[in-house]
Structures are given as C-alpha cells and as structure tokens.
Amino acid sequence: MIAPVPEIRISQTQFQREPKTPDDPRAAKTAPAEPSPIRQYLLSRGNSAIADRGFKILMVLCALSIFAIVGLIAWQLVASSQMTWQKFGIGFFYKTFTNSVTNEPLYWDPVNEQFSALPFIYGTLVSSFLALLIAVPLGVGLAIFLTEMSPRVLRGPLAFLTELLAAIPSVIYGLWAVFVLVPLLRQYVNPLLIGLLGWTGFFTNDNPTGLGFLAGGVILAIMILPIISSLTREVMSAVPHSQREAVLALGATRWEMISMGVLRNARIGIVGAIILGLGRALGETMAVTMVIGNTPEIHRSLLSNGSSMAAVIANEFTEAVNDVHRTALIEIGLALFIVTIIVNGLAQILVWAVTRGTPSQVR
Amino acid sequence: MGAENFKSRIRTITDGAVTVLAILATVLVVLPLVVIFGYLVYKGASSLNLAFFTEIPKPEGENGGGMANAIVGSAVLLGISSAIGVPIGIGGGIFLAEYGRGTKLANAVRFTADVLNGVPSIVMGLAAYALIVSPHIGFLPFVGHFSAFSGGVALGIMMIPTVCRTTEEMLLMVPHAVREAALGLGVPAWRSVLSITVKTASPGIITGCMLAFARVAGETAPLLFTALGNSFMSTSLDRPIEALPLQIYVYALSPYDDQHRLAWAGALVLISLIVVAVSLVRYVTSRGVLKGAS
Numbered sequence: 013m014i015a016p017v018p019e020i021r022i023s024q025t026q027f028q029r030e031p032k033t034p035d036d037p038r039a040a041k042t043a044p045a046e047p048s049p050i051r052q053y054l055l056s057r058g059n060s061a062i063a064d065r066g067f068k069i070l071m072v073l074c075a076l077s078i079f080a081i082v083g084l085i086a087w088q089l090v091a092s093s094q095m096t097w098q099k100f101g102i103g104f105f106y107k108t109f110t111n112s113v114t115n116e117p118l119y120w121d122p123v124n125e126q127f128s129a130l131p132f133i134y135g136t137l138v139s140s141f142l143a144l145l146i147a148v149p150l151g152v153g154l155a156i157f158l159t160e161m162s163p164r165v166l167r168g169p170l171a172f173l174t175e176l177l178a179a180i181p182s183v184i185y186g187l188w189a190v191f192v193l194v195p196l197l198r199q200y201v202n203p204l205l206i207g208l209l210g211w212t213g214f215f216t217n218d219n220p221t222g223l224g225f226l227a228g229g230v231i232l233a234i235m236i237l238p239i240i241s242s243l244t245r246e247v248m249s250a251v252p253h254s255q256r257e258a259v260l261a262l263g264a265t266r267w268e269m270i271s272m273g274v275l276r277n278a279r280i281g282i283v284g285a286i287i288l289g290l291g292r293a294l295g296e297t298m299a300v301t302m303v304i305g306n307t308p309e310i311h312r313s314l315l316s317n318g319s320s321m322a323a324v325i326a327n328e329f330t331e332a333v334n335d336v337h338r339t340a341l342i343e344i345g346l347a348l349f350i351v352t353i354i355v356n357g358l359a360q361i362l363v364w365a366v367t368r369g370t371p372s373q374v375r
Numbered sequence: 376m377g378a379e380n381f382k383s384r385i386r387t388i389t390d391g392a393v394t395v396l397a398i399l400a401t402v403l404v405v406l407p408l409v410v411i412f413g414y415l416v417y418k419g420a421s422s423l424n425l426a427f428f429t430e431i432p433k434p435e436g437e438n439g440g441g442m443a444n445a446i447v448g449s450a451v452l453l454g455i456s457s458a459i460g461v462p463i464g465i466g467g468g469i470f471l472a473e474y475g476r477g478t479k480l481a482n483a484v485r486f487t488a489d490v491l492n493g494v495p496s497i498v499m500g501l502a503a504y505a506l507i508v509s510p511h512i513g514f515l516p517f518v519g520h521f522s523a524f525s526g527g528v529a530l531g532i533m534m535i536p537t538v539c540r541t542t543e544e545m546l547l548m549v550p551h552a553v554r555e556a557a558l559g560l561g562v563p564a565w566r567s568v569l570s571i572t573v574k575t576a577s578p579g580i581i582t583g584c585m586l587a588f589a590r591v592a593g594e595t596a597p598l599l600f601t602a603l604g605n606s607f608m609s610t611s612l613d614r615p616i617e618a619l620p621l622q623i624y625v626y627a628l629s630p631y632d633d634q635h636r637l638a639w640a641g642a643l644v645l646i647s648l649i650v651v652a653v654s655l656v657r658y659v660t661s662r663g664v665l666k667g668a669s
Contacts, residue, residue, distance in 0.1 A: 051561040067565035068474055074466025075475065075484045078539070081532055082491055085498070088505040153400025161397055170401065172657055177408045179653045181593020182496075183620045184642045187627045188411050191635070234407050241404065265390035288493070295495025297596040298624060322497045322596070329501075329600050345501040349494060356493035360486060 085349065093343035095336055096127065104343060105129050120308035120324075122333045127340040129347065131308045135225065135318040136348075139300060140293040142229025142314065143236055148286055150233075151240030158241075159248045160270055171242070178238035186302035189231045194303055197230070198222025202315055216313040221305070225314045228304040232296055236289040243288060243363060247281030248274055250367045277366075284362025291355040295348060297322040321348050412646075419643025422636040427644075432606050432622075438633045442641050444608045448523070448617040449592065451610055452602060455527025456591055460534025461584050465573075467535065468542025468580075473568050485540070492536040500597035503529035508601060516613070523609075523616035526602030530594060534587040541583025545576040582656040589652035593645055595620040619645050 096104060109126045111118040119131045154174070158167055202222060205215040251274050259273035275282070305317025306327055319327075321344050332338040426441045433440035467484065475481030507518055507525040517524040549572050557567035573580065595618075598604075603615040604625065610616075619641050626638035 048561065063566075064564045067568070071466050071470040071474060074463050075470035075480075075539075077463055078467055078484055078487050078491060078535060081535070082487055082494075084506065085494070085502040088502050089498070092501075092505040092509070150400045150403055153397045154404045156393075157397040157401045161394060162401075170405070172654075173405055173408055175657065176650065176653060177404075179589060179649050180411070181595070181620055181645060181649070183593065183595045183624050183627075184415070184646060185411075187623060187638055187642055188414065190627055192410075192414060237404055265386050267390040267393040268386070270393070291493050295493075295497065297495065297497040298620075302624070302627065322495060325497050325501065326596055326599055329504075330603070342501055342505065345498050349498045352493055352495055352498075353490055356490050357486070360489050 086346075089342060089346040089349060093339050093346050095339040096343045097339075099125075099336065100127065100340075103128075104340070105133065105347065117310075119310070122328075122337045125334065125336045127336065129321070129340075129344050131310050132319055132321040132324050132344060133347075134310050135228075135304065135320040136294055136322070138225050138314070138318070139228040139232055139304065139320055140290055142225060143232035143293045144286065144290060146230065146233035147237045147240055147289060151237050151285075151289070152244055152282065154237075154241040155244035155248055156270060158245055160266070160274065171245075174238045174241055177234070178242070182235070182296060182298040183302075185231055185235055186299035189227060189299060189303045193231060194222040194227050197227055202226075205315070213312055214314050216315060218313070219305075219316045221317070223303055223305040224316050225304065225311075225318050228300045228318075228320065229314070231299045231303055232293045235296060235299060236293050239292055240285050240289040243285035244278075244282050247278045247285060247363065247366050250281070251277045281363050281366030284359045284364075284366070287355055287362065288359035291352050291359060294355065295322055295352050297326050301326045321345075415639070415643055415646060418636075418639040419646075422640040423643060427637070427640050431608055432637070435629070435634070436631060440633075440637070442617075442619065442622055442637060442644075444605065445617040445619045445622040445641065446644075447608060447610060448602070448605070449619045451523055451612070451616060452527050452530060452598070452618055453588065453592060455524065455612070456530035456534055457584070457588060459528060459531030460587060460591075461538055464535045464538025464584075464587070465542050465580060467539035468546060469568060469573065471539070471543040472546035473572065485543075488536040488539050492540075495596070496533060496594050497596040497599075499529050499533055500600055503532075503597060503601045521601065521603040521615045522613050523602055524612045526598045526616065526618070527612075529597035529601050530591040533591050533594065533597065534584075537587035537590060538584055541586065542576075542580050545579030545583065546572055548579070549575045578659050582659045585652045586656050589649045592648060593620050595624050 100107070104127065107128050108130055109118045109121070109128065110116070118126065119128045121127070154170075158170055162170065198221065202215070205226075206217050209215050210217070255273045255277055256269055259269045264272065300320050301323040304320055304323055306319050306323060307317040308319050308324065309317070311318065325341050325345055325348075329338070329341050332341060426439060427443075428441060428446065429443055430439070430441035431444045432442065467488070471481050471485060475484070503525050507528060508521055509519075511519045513519075553571055553575060554567060557571040558564065562571070598618050598621050602618055602621065604621050605615045605617045623638045623641045623645070626634040626641070629635070
C-alpha cells in the first residue's frame with residue numbers, strides 16, 4: 013500500500029505551487045488544497061496506480077501470449093512427432109522404399125509402417141509453383157491496371173471484388189472446383205493439353221478423372237491471386253509520384269514509365285508479395301485435398317493424381333492406423349509449420365523494406 | 376524515314392500491348408469470382424428451403440433433411456473462439472498501439488502476429504489435437520477426446536493475429552490530442568485507454584473482429600480432428616460437434632445428389648454471412664471510422 017502516497021502528494025504540491033505566483037489574482041482566492049471535481053471524483057473511486065499497473069501488465073500478457081502460442085504449437089508438434097523422428101530420422105524427407113513384390117517405388121505404406129514424406133513434398137511444390145506460374149502474371153497485371161491505368165470509378169469496386177475473392181472459404185473453392193472446374197478440365201482443357209503438349213511428358217493421357225496436380229494448381233492460383241495483387245498494389249502505390257513524373261518528363265510512354273519508374277522501385281516488395289502468396293499456397297488444405305486426387309505417388313505428368321503435405325494430413329489423420337502413422341503425419345505438419353514460418357517471415361521483411369518510411373504507412 | 380520512326384512505333388505498340396494485357400489480366404481475375412458467385416447463388420438458392428434450417432441430416436441415401444445441427448454447431452464453435460480470440464487480440468492490439476509504440480518488443484510481437492497469421496490452418500488443427508485431444512489427463516475437463524471445446528480453441532487462436540493487428544491500426548488512427556485531453560483531466564491511464572481511445576476506435580475494432588470472425592467461420596481444416604463432426608444436434612462443449620464448413624466438405628465428396636444439394640445450400644449460407652461481414656468492414660473503413668476525430 014505504498015503506491016497511493018506519491019500519487020496524492022504530487023497532486024497536492026501542484027495545487028500548492030499555484031498560489032505562490034504573486035501576480036495571479038485567481039490563485040489567492042481559490043482554496044489551496046481543492047482538487048478539481050473530476051480529480052475528486054476519480055480519487056473517490058479508489059487507487060488508480062494499482063489499476064494502471066495491473067492493466068498494463070494484462071495488456072503485455074496478451075501481447076506475450078502470441079509468442080507463447082507460436083512456442084506452444086512448435087513444442088507440441090515436436091513432442092508429438094518424436095516416434096517418427098526416432099524411427100526414420102532426417103531420411104523421412106528424402107528416402108524411398110521399394111515394393112518387395114512388384115519392385116516398384118513405394119513411399120507411403122501405413123500397414124507395414126513404412127513412411128516417406130517425399131511424394132507429399134513433391135505434390136506441394138508442384139501444385140504451388142503451378143499456382144504461382146498462373147497467379148503472378150495475373151496478379152501483377154491486375155495491380156498495374158488498378159494503380160496506373162484504371163479509371164477512378166472502377167478502382168474501388170475492383171479492389172472490393174478481389175478482397176471478396178480472398179474472403180471466400182477454402183472449402184467453397186473446393187466445392188466449386190469439384191463440380192465445375194474438374195469437369196471443365198476433364199472435358200476440354202486436358203485433351204487440348206495432351207494434344208498440343210503431350211510430347212513434353214508433362215501431360216499424359218492416363219488419368220481420365222480430371223483430378224490431379226493441374227486442378228490443384230489452378231484452384232490454388234485463384235486463391236492466392238488476391239494476396240499477390242493487393243500487396244503488389246500496396247507496394248506500387250508506395251512508390252513516390254516524383255519517380256513517375258521524372259520518367260514521363262523524359263518522354264517515356266506509359267509502359268516505360270511503369271517498368272522503369274514503378275516496377276523497378278517496387279521490385280523487392282513485389283517479390284515479397286509473391287513469396288507471401290507462396291506461403292499461403294504451401295499450407296492451403298481443403299480445396300487442394302478435394303481436387304488433387306490423394307495418391308501418394310510421384311509422377312512427371314501434371315495431369316496425374318498426387319497428394320500434398322496438407323492434403324495427406326487432412327485425409328488420413330482421423331483414420332490413422334497406428335501410432336507411427338499418426339506421428340508421421342504430425343511430422344509432416346511440423347515441416348509445413350517450419351517452412352511456412354520461414355517463407356512468411358522472409359516475405360514480411362521484404363514487403364516491409366519497401367513500404368517502410370513511405371507517406372502512406374506513416375500514421 | 377528510318378530507324379527513329381521505327382523505334383517510336385515499336386514503343387507505341389509495346390505500350391498498347393501492355394495496356395491490353397493488363398486489362399486482360401483484370402478480366403481473368405474478375406471472371407472466376409463472378410462465375411463462382413453466380414454458380415453458387417444459382418445452385419444454392421434452388422436448394423435452400425425451410426427444412427435446411429430446421430432439420431438435422433437424414434440417413435445417407437434418403438432425401439430431405441437439413442443442416443440445423445451444423446448451424447447450431449458453428450454458432451457454438453464461433454462463440455468459444457470469439458471468447459478466446461477477441462479479448463486476447465484486442466489486448467495485444469492495445470499493447471502495440473498504447474504501451475509498446477516503437478519498442479523492440481512491440482516490433483517482435485507485430486512480426487510474430489503476422490507470421491502466426493500465415494501458419495496453415497491444418498497445422499493449427501494438429502496443434503490443438505496434440506494439446507487438447509490426445510493427452511489423457513483425468514481431472515481436466517474437455518481433455519482427452521474430440522470435443523467442441525478443442526475446435527473452438529483452434530479457431531480462437533486463428534482469430535488472435537487478425538484482431539490484434541486491426542485493433543492496433545485503428546488505435547493508431549486516434550489522434551494524440553484526445554489521449555492528452557483525457558490525461559490532462561486526471562483520468563487514470565487505463566481508464567483513458569478503455570473509455571477514450573478504445574471507445575473512439577470501437578467501430579473499427581468491431582469490424583476487425585467481424586473480419587476475423589468471418590475468416591474462421593469458413594475454416595474446415597482445423598476442425599477435422601478437433602470438433603470432428605456429429606450428425607445429431609449437440610450443444611455440449613464436451614462432445615464432438617458439427618460445423619457448416621465441415622458438413623459442406625463431407626457432403627461435397629459424397630456420392631448422393633441430395634447431399635450435394637445440401638452442400639450448395641450450406642455454401643450459400645456461409646458465403647452470405649461472409650459477404651455481409653466483408654462489405655460492412657469495407658463500408659466502415661472507407662467512410663473513415665474516425666472522421667470527426669481526425
């Protein structure tokens with residue numbers, strides 16, 4: 013109970029000091045130790061020093077809980093995947109097995125407790141890079157249109173539409189993909205790709221379902237487009253106008269202005285936006301699970317069935333046949349966690365490097 | 376005639392081509408959205424009826440039934456997650472904007488929150504499973520089996536970064552003069568934060584919470600092995616519970632046409648909820664939440 017003493021003394025000295033100034037006529041009239049009505053009211057309500065400190069500690073605890081959550085997630089995942097780690101070690105992520113009967117490569121055999129994450133890592137990488145291949149040109153193109161070309165009337169609605177695209181839940185994308193996108197690919201796109209590009213080996217005619225890496229990549233591309241385009245837009249509008257005016261004053265066309273004045277200045281931030289999109293694509297679960305086919309195999313063809321890290325967890329976790337199977341899935345989750353943290357951290361730093369210190373960010 | 380003229384024509388053509396490409400990209404981005412929405416409304420509206428909201432699912436293969444259990448379940452799950460995510464998120468935001476401005480700790484919190492925001496939802500589900508579902512500790516409630524509580528915790532954790540960062544942004548918009556006026560009147564700091572700063576920014580903070588709410592309302596992955604799903608009406612926190620996105624996922628992959636119909640109806644209900652939330656956020660932020668104050 014030491015806390016209230018300095019609080020009261022400070023307020024009294026303040027009020028005592030006031031009448032000492034001789035040329036203030038008001039000071040002589042007012043009673044020296046009469047706090048303002050508000051102060052009186054507040055003092056009558058109790059001690060604020062304890063409340064102040066308590067409130068601050070509470071807020072700090074809330075903030076620190078974010079660290080605690082990340083730590084707890086990491087610790088739980090590490091602790092629960094021990095069994096697989098001890099059994100397979102680091103080889104879990106690159107070794108493969110052979111089927112003793114057919115002599116074909118075997119990656120994932122829950123019944124005989126043989127596990128390798130390789131086909132899932134492959135599936136995640138292939139579908140994510142496919143998604144980036146489609147989404148990056150479109151996202152950057154949209155950002156260019158919105159910041160540099162679009163009439164002012166269109167800017168708001170288009171930005172709102174892309175925001176909406178980001179808010180649609182993953183499972184609804186999956187639903188749409190199962191009933192619209194996959195039949196579309198099966199009937200029209202896949203035969204065309206096989207006919208035109210079949211000779212490359214990336215498009216083979218052995219999967220009539222329409223599911224597979226390509227379907228996963230396309231739906232992922234639609235899902236990461238809003239992130240890439242909105243962040244690119246933010247980064248591009250952070251480039252000062254003097255840059256644009258300087259390039260235009262030298263007689264450049266609009267495209268030359270965009271490429272020299274804007275894109276060159278914003279390139280680090282755009283790379284950051286793309287990496288953030290990649291981070292989202294790597295961890296995306298439901299939509300991919302619904303269309304990728306879910307077979308733990310590695311194929312060169314983009315039209316064949318595969319699986320991804322997130323998809324195999326979603327599919328098999330509740331039906332895991334034994335403890336090794338379950339811990340193997342948790343270890344895949346741990347790998348996903350570490351990779352997305354690295355990717356997201358990198359992206360945040362890159363975006364921050366460009367938008368820092370620009371007028372739009374100084375609030 | 377000559378090289379000069381030719382070069383300038385090339386430049387003009389390039390410029391035009393890029394313009395066309397940018398417009399094409401815009402169309403290609405807007406097109407899937409319009410197609411998805413159109414198809415969703417078309418399929419969803421034709422399958423939506425009163426039974427959808429009042430009945431629980433019929434056994435597989437039988438027609439009819441609804442998703443009343445999933446709607447109630449989603450409400451329960453979102454209630455738990457908001458009870459966890461909103462206070463902690465707002466508290467973290469208050470720390471970032473009021474106490475930690477410019478400190479290293481605040482930067483670290485901000486960075487961690489952004490990173491946490493990017494952690495895949497399926498990993499959240501795994502963590503909630505490892506934390507709540509798998510341990511067998513007899514005396515703790517809700518622990519040791521699939522339950523609504525574990526699903527709510529997973530969703531609540533996912534809400535924290537969004538709520539925290541939007542709260543911070545909204546609080547930073549409150550001008551300093553307002554805080555100084557409150558402190559000058561002798562209002563204690565905690566009181567000034569709660570009834571002056573937070574109150575001024577409250578429309579923005581509420582919309583931030585709604586945004587986080589809308590985000591987790593559509594999450595399926597973290598519920599797969601925490602809330603698990605339940606084909607009967609249940610409000611118990613201690614038992615598995617159904618949720619709308621979970622039900623949509625299961626029905627979308629089922630072989631029955633009538634379940635597909637229910638999946639589309641569920642998707643329409645879910646997306647309406649989300650569109651309303653997002654439009655509200657857009658409206659409030661574009662109108663300038665703190666117009667009078669700044």
